[in-house]
Amino acid sequence: MHTRRKFIKIGSLGLGAAALTTGLANWVVGSASSKNSSNGSQSLAYGKKVATYCEVCFWKCAGWAYVTPNGQIQKIIGNDDDPQCNGRLCPRGTGGVGMFSDPDRLKTPLIRVTKDGEQTYREATWDEALNFIATKMKEIREKHGPESMALFNHGSSGKYFTHLLNAFGSNNVAAPSFAQCRGPRDTGFELTFGESVSSPEVTDIRDTRCLVLIGSHIGENMHNGQVQEMSEAIDKGAVIITVDPRLSTAASKSKYWLPIKPSTDLALLLAWIHVLIYDQRYNKAYVEKYAEGFKELKEHVKDYTPEWAYGITTIKPELIRNTAREMANAAPSVIIHPGRHTTWYGDDVQRSRAIAILNGLLGSWGNRGGIYFKEGIKVPEFPRPDYPKPAWSWQDTLNGRYPFAKEAVTNTVIEASIPAEGKKNVIKGWIVSGTNLIVSIPLKEELMKAMQSLDLLVVVDTMPMEITGYADVVLPECTYLERYDDLRATAHREPTLALRMPAVEPMYETKPAWWIAKQIGERLGLGSFFNYKDFKEVLEWQLNKIGSSLNEMERIGLKKFERKTALYIDPNDDFKFKTPSGKIQFNSKELQEAGFDAMPKYTSHPQPEDGFYRLIYGRAPMHTFSRTANNRNLVALMPENSVWVNPQIAELWGIKKDQYVWLKNQDGVVSNFSVKVRITERIRWDSVYIVHGFGHHHKPLTYAFGRGVNDTELVTHVATDPIMGGTGMRGNFVTFLTTQPKKEAKG
Amino acid sequence: MRYAMAIDTRKCVGCSDCVVACQTENNVPVGFCRDWVVEVVDGTYPNVSIELRSERCNHCNNSPCVRCCPTGASHFEDGGIVVVNHNKCIGCGACIESCPYDARYSHPEGYVDKCTFCIHRVRQGSDPACVSVCPTKCMYFGDLSDPNSKIVNVLKNRKHKSLAPEAGTQPQIFYLL
Numbered sequence A: 001m002h003t004r005r006k007f008i009k010i011g012s013l014g015l016g017a018a019a020l021t022t023g024l025a026n027w028v029v030g031s032a033s034s035k036n037s038s039n040g041s042q043s044l045a046y047g048k049k050v051a052t053y054c055e056v057c058f059w060k061c062a063g064w065a066y067v068t069p070n071g072q073i074q075k076i077i078g079n080d081d082d083p084q085c086n087g088r089l090c091p092r093g094t095g096g097v098g099m100f101s102d103p104d105r106l107k108t109p110l111i112r113v114t115k116d117g118e119q120t121y122r123e124a125t126w127d128e129a130l131n132f133i134a135t136k137m138k139e140i141r142e143k144h145g146p147e148s149m150a151l152f153n154h155g156s157s158g159k160y161f162t163h164l165l166n167a168f169g170s171n172n173v174a175a176p177s178f179a180q181c182r183g184p185r186d187t188g189f190e191l192t193f194g195e196s197v198s199s200p201e202v203t204d205i206r207d208t209r210c211l212v213l214i215g216s217h218i219g220e221n222m223h224n225g226q227v228q229e230m231s232e233a234i235d236k237g238a239v240i241i242t243v244d245p246r247l248s249t250a251a252s253k254s255k256y257w258l259p260i261k262p263s264t265d266l267a268l269l270l271a272w273i274h275v276l277i278y279d280q281r282y283n284k285a286y287v288e289k290y291a292e293g294f295k296e297l298k299e300h301v302k303d304y305t306p307e308w309a310y311g312i313t314t315i316k317p318e319l320i321r322n323t324a325r326e327m328a329n330a331a332p333s334v335i336i337h338p339g340r341h342t343t344w345y346g347d348d349v350q351r352s353r354a355i356a357i358l359n360g361l362l363g364s365w366g367n368r369g370g371i372y373f374k375e376g377i378k379v380p381e382f383p384r385p386d387y388p389k390p391a392w393s394w395q396d397t398l399n400g401r402y403p404f405a406k407e408a409v410t411n412t413v414i415e416a417s418i419p420a421e422g423k424k425n426v427i428k429g430w431i432v433s434g435t436n437l438i439v440s441i442p443l444k445e446e447l448m449k450a451m452q453s454l455d456l457l458v459v460v461d462t463m464p465m466e467i468t469g470y471a472d473v474v475l476p477e478c479t480y481l482e483r484y485d486d487l488r489a490t491a492h493r494e495p496t497l498a499l500r501m502p503a504v505e506p507m508y509e510t511k512p513a514w515w516i517a518k519q520i521g522e523r524l525g526l527g528s529f530f531n532y533k534d535f536k537e538v539l540e541w542q543l544n545k546i547g548s549s550l551n552e553m554e555r556i557g558l559k560k561f562e563r564k565t566a567l568y569i570d571p572n573d574d575f576k577f578k579t580p581s582g583k584i585q586f587n588s589k590e591l592q593e594a595g596f597d598a599m600p601k602y603t604s605h606p607q608p609e610d611g612f613y614r615l616i617y618g619r620a621p622m623h624t625f626s627r628t629a630n631n632r633n634l635v636a637l638m639p640e641n642s643v644w645v646n647p648q649i650a651e652l653w654g655i656k657k658d659q660y661v662w663l664k665n666q667d668g669v670v671s672n673f674s675v676k677v678r679i680t681e682r683i684r685w686d687s688v689y690i691v692h693g694f695g696h697h698h699k700p701l702t703y704a705f706g707r708g709v710n711d712t713e714l715v716t717h718v719a720t721d722p723i724m725g726g727t728g729m730r731g732n733f734v735t736f737l738t739t740q741p742k743k744e745a746k747g
Numbered sequence B: 001m002r003y004a005m006a007i008d009t010r011k012c013v014g015c016s017d018c019v020v021a022c023q024t025e026n027n028v029p030v031g032f033c034r035d036w037v038v039e040v041v042d043g044t045y046p047n048v049s050i051e052l053r054s055e056r057c058n059h060c061n062n063s064p065c066v067r068c069c070p071t072g073a074s075h076f077e078d079g080g081i082v083v084v085n086h087n088k089c090i091g092c093g094a095c096i097e098s099c100p101y102d103a104r105y106s107h108p109e110g111y112v113d114k115c116t117f118c119i120h121r122v123r124q125g126s127d128p129a130c131v132s133v134c135p136t137k138c139m140y141f142g143d144l145s146d147p148n149s150k151i152v153n154v155l156k157n158r159k160h161k162s163l164a165p166e167a168g169t170q171p172q173i174f175y176l177l
């Protein structure tokens, strides 16, 4: 039988310490002495600027890494031509150099071994590590079939491992970005308009006259292009309406802030729909031409009046009416923003449907200032043999659930990795690339069970995130500043291509993911799928096909192409939506046929008991998930998170400003670490707020360890969306412990 | 010529990109900063407002830091930019004490450092690093004596304030309200 996989702390092994000093000797931020300058304002000599696109978040802004003559990356600046950033990176992108210079980086491959009865890691050569993986994968293929290998991924590197798995014969490829994040939104919009708003979102914010944010905190979520456009919209006098139990940054810039009772958003959305229809303020011409199911919708929302919603949401009927009118006045240049992280209460597809329906009623889809049509460049695929057809796939792990999941649901792939009597199609091996599942997956028990049952767990990352402690093999990837990568070909207002090339050679023993995937592939006899020596060859081949070259791209970084299709609906055209009937679906037959409500209905969600507060989590502009909490250039701006508490509640508890408390949730789970209290009028009395991504309990993250609290460890109640499998995480409640609980903080 | 900055508090989201960009542009050691972001919360839930503003040396017209500097290291450059000559600075810290805005810090290499309006960039015709990186474009840098400059324009058309005017330093950073 397989030995139980014990968590190993990489840092306690004293590995890679020597490498650290060699690689970092010349790298100290601020080391270039400015003593010699006469006015204290040295202008640094830059050796060269190198094309890149950012990998700190999924926005992937194109930019330039400036490298000093002695080979240090001094700064990263946005590419002026990139419509996704307009020459301005966000703080994380500007501080991306801290990802490269992080002293805690993974430095060498590690293999789990048992020494004196204790599990530990030993440093390994790449050959050893890769051979180990290939041997295990072959065993899995022989015993269980290639489908029993799965991949969890996030970010650019996922592509290479997806290719590897597809070539191997598996398409069990899942990403938390679907079932733990944007899945409900995408599904809700697909069911209504036939397509999703994709990423970067196709919201025409810069030309909008009214922007409605519901649980979306642009400005704190630093989705660069959107933040820039919101600012432009403010300049142009657009009306902003923000619905949030917390005075978010965006709320503070809004004409209307609706401080809603958490979990009641759907009631507000239905009341808005009611007002638009019954006050005859919806976009009649648009609805008649492009939508179907209006009659049913009108009947459906008959009783969802603002007065009804007031009792649920605590938002005054007048305010609901006024804001609905503002939207109508601006239509069709209005955006009810679809949001991004939408896994809240388990009826999230229905809430997203209500948002989509509102947009449909106002006619924003396909209109200037509403939602535009994206266009991108199709990059030809480098020649390869056909992928083998897997005998089963992630769809089979759904077992008849979540009929509208268009992407793999992490939860069911994890479930399929837990063996049970009579269970067919069990997953035996994982590759995890660029995602810290320990933090991103809320179903911790299942996750642990699955990981304990695997025959192989490979983790590829640049940092010793928590997940690395569970791996059989840890592979150190180089950062985005040290490698070539796939071309960025995201669709936007204008089609563009962006190049990422190495600014410097990879530090330590780190390697790019394309190389890792190719090496494993070759060892599995899949060499024909990796028919190139260097990824540069692939790029050169692709660029030649689309009328460019590596040479040109290295020089310009980003290339724009002419648009061939219309940005908005042409009113003279016979426009068809991508739904089965070609029309916007107010009344979804697809949902009905699958046994779900054809139109969104309000259902109430559990409320906190006395002494408990709803746990709301969100983002800070200088951090991305949990991956920047150790970035020295960014932590100075926000070293730890704090728990936001309303002053009345603080007084009730006798909690003082900056006091450290522990949080305990409704299931008795206590936070690993204590967290600083921020007493602020910006938060409702029935909720507390924390920024996601802190409270790391892995010591090798020497800076981030023990700083702040990790919201996801307190998310033990998960409400799963039956439509697509999204894990609703906003139904958790916490209370304060002002003295240290007995249980020792684990580390 | 009189360089100044106007910062739109209605657009600033407090992201601190201006801080990071300054650090990488000017080699400011991690843990120190030449500019920083302040959040002021006012009112009681739900009647609350926030002002966000990016702060730095005000390049005061009447600057106590220049006056009190015993070595002449702190001085005015063209356009009223207040600059510390690192070679002349003995690190006595008198200027740090005299500045009502806490705009200066002791550099670990033994001299006092602060915002230079990125004079090396300005002389080449570029905006300061913070201005050029700001995702919300909420900062305007320019010459107050040029009636056609964007900054003169925004200051003419928008209500604005400066910080601690009562200190009498005549600060040259203006906040649009």
Ligand code: SF4
Binding pocket: A054, A055, A056, A057, A058, A059, A060, A061, A085, A089, A090, A091, A092, A093, A094, A222, A223, A224, A225, A624
């Ligand atoms: S938004 Fe910021 S972190 Fe995201 S890709 Fe752009 S610069 Fe990088």
Ligand code: SF4
Binding pocket: B011, B012, B013, B014, B015, B016, B017, B018, B019, B037, B053, B054, B133, B134, B135, B136, B137, B138, B139
């Ligand atoms: S970069 Fe701009 S938006 Fe961000 S904190 Fe600085 S001034 Fe404000």
Ligand code: SF4
Binding pocket: B056, B057, B058, B059, B060, B063, B064, B065, B066, B082, B098, B099, B100, B101, B102, B103, B104, B114, B169
């Ligand atoms: S803000 Fe402080 S350091 Fe800057 S000029 Fe005024 S007094 Fe001197």
